[in-house]
Each structure stands twice: as C-alpha cells, then as structure tokens.
Amino acid sequence: MAEAFNIFNTFMNTFDKKGKKVDAFYLLNNGDVDRFHFPLPPVLERAIRSKLDSRKYGYSRPQGNDGICKKIAQYEKTISNSPISQSNIALTSGVTSGLEMILDLLKKEGTLLLPTPSYPLGEALAERHNIPTIKFQTKEENNYLLTASELETQIDDTVRLLLLTNPNNPTGIAYSKTELDKIKDICQRKEIYLIIDEIFSGLMLNGNSHHIPSYNINSEKVIRLNGWSKDRGVAGFRIGYIVAPDSIIRNLSETISLTMGNAPTVFNNFISKDMLLRRLLLEEGNIPETVLLEYNEYKAQITSNLRKYERNKQLITSYLSEVDRITYLSNTMGGYCMFIKFDAVSNTESFLRDLYKNTGVLLVPGSGFNCTEPGWARLSFSVDPIRLEKGLEAMSSYL
Ligand SMILES: Cc1ncc(COP(=O)(O)O)c(C=O)c1O
Structure with a gap:
C-alpha cells in the first residue's frame, strides 16, 4: 500500500502506551471528534x-x-x-x-x-x-x-x-x-x-x-x-x-x-x-415557524462547537508560537488540523516517537501526508481544551 497511507495509519494508533516515561497521553493525532466536548445538536x-x-x-x-x-x-x-x-x-x-x-x-x-x-x-x-x-x-x-x-x-x-x-x-x-x-x-x-x-x-x-x-x-x-x-x-x-x-x-x-x-x-x-x-x-431571517425551535437549538450547538474550535486553535497558536524550535504553524481556516514545522529534525518519525515517549503527546508525521521535507507534523485539535492545554504545556517544556 502507498507508503504515506501506511505511515499515517501507524500514527493513528496509540502504539506502545506501556513503558513510557509519562502517565498521561495527549492524543492529538486523531481525526475523530471528542463527542462530549463537541456535542451533536x-x-x-x-x-x-x-x-x-x-x-x-x-x-x-x-x-x-x-x-x-x-x-x-x-x-x-x-x-x-x-x-x-x-x-x-x-x-x-x-x-x-x-x-x-x-x-x-x-x-x-x-x-x-x-x-x-x-x-x-x-x-x-x-x-x-x-x-x-x-x-x-x-x-x-x-x-x-x-x-x-x-x-x-x-x-x-x-x-x-x-x-x-x-x-x-x-x-x-x-x-x-x-x-x-x-x-x-x-x-x-x-x-x-x-x-x-x-x-x-x-x-x-x-x-x-x-x-x-x-x-x-x-x-x-x-x-x-x-x-x-x-x-x-x-x-x-x-x-x-x-x-x-x-x-x-x-x-x-x-x-x-x-x-x-x-x-x-x-x-x-x-x-x-x-x-x-x-x-x-x-437563509437566516426566513425560518418557517414549524422548525423554529429546532432551528434555534441546532444553531446554538453548531455555533458553540465552532467557537470551541476557534478557542482551541488560539490556544495552540499562543503556546507554540513562543517555542523557538517551532518555525511554522499553519493558519487553519477550516477544520481542526494544524500543520507545524519543527526545526533541526532529520528523522521526523523517530523525533515524534521520542516526543510521545517523553510527553505523551502524539502527532502524525508530515510523511503521512506525502510531505517530503523533514520536521513537519500534523496536530488535530478536536479535543477537550483542558487536555489540549496540558499536552501543549508538556510539549513546550520538552522542546
Ligand atoms: C480529507 C479527508 N477526506 C476524507 C476522509 C474520510 O472521510 P469519511 O469518514 O467520510 O470516509 C478524511 C478523514 O480523516 C479526511 O481527512
């Protein structure tokens, strides 16, 4: 199978949780949404x-x-x-x-x-x-x-x-x-x-x-x-x-x-x-009376979820733009993924495995997205902001 897809799938799994130096894991690798934090309407x-x-x-x-x-x-x-x-x-x-x-x-x-x-x-x-x-x-x-x-x-x-x-x-x-x-x-x-x-x-x-x-x-x-x-x-x-x-x-x-x-x-x-x-x-302003209650409920939840993603994005930017070893953070316009570049990394996969071993933070290497340059990783932020912040703290102090 295509190599990038294999790498991607490897980093989707929370491999080797045992024997790590950390006791908490921050799985910022995954494309799933934390349903408790971002509920369905x-x-x-x-x-x-x-x-x-x-x-x-x-x-x-x-x-x-x-x-x-x-x-x-x-x-x-x-x-x-x-x-x-x-x-x-x-x-x-x-x-x-x-x-x-x-x-x-x-x-x-x-x-x-x-x-x-x-x-x-x-x-x-x-x-x-x-x-x-x-x-x-x-x-x-x-x-x-x-x-x-x-x-x-x-x-x-x-x-x-x-x-x-x-x-x-x-x-x-x-x-x-x-x-x-x-x-x-x-x-x-x-x-x-x-x-x-x-x-x-x-x-x-x-x-x-x-x-x-x-x-x-x-x-x-x-x-x-x-x-x-x-x-x-x-x-x-x-x-x-x-x-x-x-x-x-x-x-x-x-x-x-x-x-x-x-x-x-x-x-x-x-x-x-x-x-x-x-x-x-x-079509705001033109809502049939029969669905008005449902509409308001729906709108409130969708809007609240979007505001939470925006806050998570802001949290990442404020933590990671202070870290010298991070030289690029993509300015996410849509979705909950951010692409980031670590300086002075030659083998991204082993760097990310070490990051995981030492901090509990798991990211996906850029090679999983066919990025040929070393040092790149994807961070997903569809997670509880409290856990996100702890992960960012662990990552910042390790770096
Ligand atoms: C860009 C992109 N397309 C498609 C998919 C898969 O979509 P689905 O769950 O609808 O099969 C993903 C999942 O991460 C994705 O990131």
Whole structure:
C-alpha cells in the first residue's frame, strides 16, 4: 500500500502506551471528534432515534432515497448557485467510499494529479486502481495550495484527474474563489476532471468562507465529495455523498448496488434534518415557524462547537508560537488540523516517537501526508481544551 497511507495509519494508533516515561497521553493525532466536548445538536440525536422507532429499515435506491437526495440537492444548490438536483447526488459510505467509486469509474481516463501535502487516501486508492499518479509538492509562499499557474505550466498532458482537498488536511488552508475558478477553467480546457474533497468545509473558522468553483453541474467535469464525519463528528455512521454530473451518478448507481448494496437508511432522518437546518442557517431571517425551535437549538450547538474550535486553535497558536524550535504553524481556516514545522529534525518519525515517549503527546508525521521535507507534523485539535492545554504545556517544556 502507498507508503504515506501506511505511515499515517501507524500514527493513528496509540502504539506502545506501556513503558513510557509519562502517565498521561495527549492524543492529538486523531481525526475523530471528542463527542462530549463537541456535542451533536440534540435535534439530530432525536432524528436518529425517531428513525429507529419507525422500524422502517428497508432497502433504498442505490444512490439514496429520493427525499434524502432532494434535501442534499437543495442545500448544494443554495451554496453553489448551480442548478443541482437530486439526479446529481449519490449517498456513499463516507467520503472514503465515494472517492473509491469515483476513482474506479474514472481510472481509464489518465493520470491523477495530487497536490501535496494532503490526506493520503487519494494516493492509496489510485494505487489500488492502478491509476498513474503525479504528486506535486506545493509551496510555502502559496500556503501549500496548488495555484492555477502551477497547474497550467507544470502539469503534463497525460493528467486527466485532479484531486483537491478544500479546506486542506493537514494544513486547514482553504482555496480562494478566484483561484478555484481559474483552476476549474484550466481543468475544463484541458479536459481534466476536477475532484474536490470538501469534508472539512462545514467547519470554517474565524469568519473564513468555503468556496466552490462556479460551474455548470451537468456539462462540466467537476465532482465534489462531502460527509458528516468531521463537521458533525459522526465518522462511525459511515455516511457521505457525491455531487456530480447526472451521467456520473447514473454510472455510480450500478457500482453502489453491486458493492455497498444500498446507502444505509438508518441515518435517513439524521441526514434529512441536518440538510434542512444547514440550508436554513444560510437563509437566516426566513425560518418557517414549524422548525423554529429546532432551528434555534441546532444553531446554538453548531455555533458553540465552532467557537470551541476557534478557542482551541488560539490556544495552540499562543503556546507554540513562543517555542523557538517551532518555525511554522499553519493558519487553519477550516477544520481542526494544524500543520507545524519543527526545526533541526532529520528523522521526523523517530523525533515524534521520542516526543510521545517523553510527553505523551502524539502527532502524525508530515510523511503521512506525502510531505517530503523533514520536521513537519500534523496536530488535530478536536479535543477537550483542558487536555489540549496540558499536552501543549508538556510539549513546550520538552522542546
Ligand atoms: C480529507 C479527508 N477526506 C476524507 C476522509 C474520510 O472521510 P469519511 O469518514 O467520510 O470516509 C478524511 C478523514 O480523516 C479526511 O481527512
């Protein structure tokens, strides 16, 4: 399997807890959300229970029931200004299976271009489907994002697929609208499928916005993927969705019925309620009386969770910007990951193992995101701030 994905997975485990010099562990490695600290809005918990109580757990259309796809389409239409309808939506088992099916479907198209550092799933799936891959190391002056001019000038003619993660993981940096539009235009001109993993887009911090390129859903080669694992912190539900041209969705339906069977229906009420309320959040001031109480409850919890992420980010910045050995902290715009650079490190993995052994703080090495330069690591801050602060204290004094 792709090396970066192996390294990533190794550092996802809390290896060798015994025999360490420390008695407390600060697991800032993980992509999961501390559910006690960032609770689900109660209205969504009730939606899950109501589905269980209904005792209706039958099969669905392979790409998800009509009503669910319609709710997702209404939300996507609102945020993208593109005439997205339910025929452009397919439910998947998380973004993971969505990306797997898309790459399987498009594997004959040509080479996949992967800007790095980025989440290693795309590379590993491409390897699994024998898709040739070009990794492109992005630059600090561009905030570790691919620029349109790099795409134009550096990419060879074999490239037919481009995978962006927006906001990115591990850096948390998001693309501007202008750059995304330029990238999309180049992709259309060069007949490249632009695939965008937007799993962190529901967690934009400090007033930053998530942008979608302007595009025509059925005539342009843009495929977007999203899910509930991060912003609602329910990775174990294994739910996500694809927004794509209807021709792609038709092809995918066959794959879905042959592989996943159907999208899980047990979370239908959860998805439906979340999508409705998510859309209403954008239409503030125009809330139907029938959902006003639920809306207020939902909004209060979502907002409170976002403020907590912002405070955690601020906590990290104030601790680690004082540490001489840390020379770069990414300015996370969306999500809960920060990419940091330690000075004078030649073997990042052994440095991080020592850090863990001596402080209990576990981070993920940059090599897990295909970062070729030593000294880089990802820190996740979807944790209780008290534990985060203790971890930061332990790390600062060790360094
Ligand atoms: C960028 C990115 N995409 C996709 C995933 C996996 O998403 P899902 O749980 O929906 O399969 C992750 C998980 O960490 C991720 O960071």
